[in-house]
Amino acid sequence: MCLINLQFRNHPTYKLIIAANRDEFYSRPTAAAHFWEDEPHILAGRDLTQMGTWLGVTKQGRIAALTNFRDPTNIEAATFSRGAVVKNFLAASTSPKDYLRSINPKDYAGFNLIVGDVEQLMYYNNIQNKSYEVPLGTHGLSNHFLNTPWPKVSKGKESLTSYMARTSTVDLEEIFAILSDAEQAHDALLPTTGVSLDLERMLSPIFIKTPEYGTRSSTIVLITHDNTLTFAERNYENGQFKEDRLFNFKIK
Template sequence: MCLINLQFQQHPRYKLIVAANRDEFYGRPAAPAQFWEDAPGILAGRDLSQMGTWLGVNKSGRFAALTNYRDPEHMAASAKSRGELVTLFLAGQLSPEDYLRAIDDQEYAGFNLIAGDANGLYYYNNIQGEPVKVPPGTHGLSNHFLNTPWPKVERGKEKLDAYVSVNEQVELDRLFEILADAEQAPDELLPKTGVGLDLERALSPMFIKMPDYGTRSATVLLIDNTGLVTFAERSYDNGEFREDRKYEFQIS
């Protein structure tokens, strides 16, 4: 993922609301969201090159989502795929905090990971190296730290909060509309992450469309007070709509 917006334990109906975009090279193969044949309890899309995932939930309500940390010093190829961090949490039994503390930071390039469930979430960045409990409220994460005020993070938080704060029933299409915001940030607000001004501009919208890289899918996850999970994915080909998928189940 390259943008995760979420509201945690602040809505009268939903304990957890997630609206996230996955940005990736168009040529990297991926499977759409589904329950996995080799791990039937996991619902997620899948990176077919390394067989991990960027965001998922399981039937017991465990949730995890990952973004890369954008800094040339921490972007070197590593022995392990960061996508396995989400998979291993969803397939495991460790508490979120214990799981995050057990990660060997040196085995992965820079990453951010949110893990937990609708009753408790933790955030971890392997540059900082210490799990942090996510407080109730609206949060945003891109390719720096949690709630770093990059334009797309602030815009996503503001739009999500403005919508869910006045709507008891959250409509999936409305959240997908928010995630499709392709407005580029002004130069004076752009972060400086070492990739050059032209690329900073191209990466600044919530929805990215470049010649060979961009938003491949958008995901909305809702967990309500009864434990009902709604998981919806909208996928794109070269920035154009491809298909919608939706799943609902009760946490077991």
């Protein structure tokens, strides 16, 4: 997952809105969103190489989403796949704070994590090994820290805030349109993360499309004040639309 925009407890209809893109190599085997056979309460896509996930929910209303932390100068061998961090939270019943305290930050390459439910969301970064409660409002997360103002983060937050301010009921296509914005940022706005300028440009849009790497799926999670959860996933193959998945259920 390379971009997560969310609005938390700041709308008259929805407790939580998540609009996120997962960017990955096209060749990495992936299963579209489904209720897992081995963990039937988990709804998520699945990385078929390590069997973890990047974003998921449960029938009980647990939520977890992850992005990688981009720092090419600090790459170390990791014991476990980062996708296990999301999977393990969704499979557990411990509180978000207790779960974050159980993570050994040295077991994984750099990541950001958001975990919780509609009452409380926690943010954690294993590079700093720090966590805090996500405040009410609109937030954005890419491959640095929460709300670091990279162009795609700022643009995504502004677009989501603007749209939600003028609607009482979400049109999924409007949010998918936000997530499909492939405009590259101006060079003057690009972050410096240790990769080449050409690569910074290619990674700067909300929707990424390169010959071998790009946005594989867009996911929208909506939870209303009566705890009805909508999970919509749009999948892409080599940058082209492939299929949609849609799930609706009442949180138990």
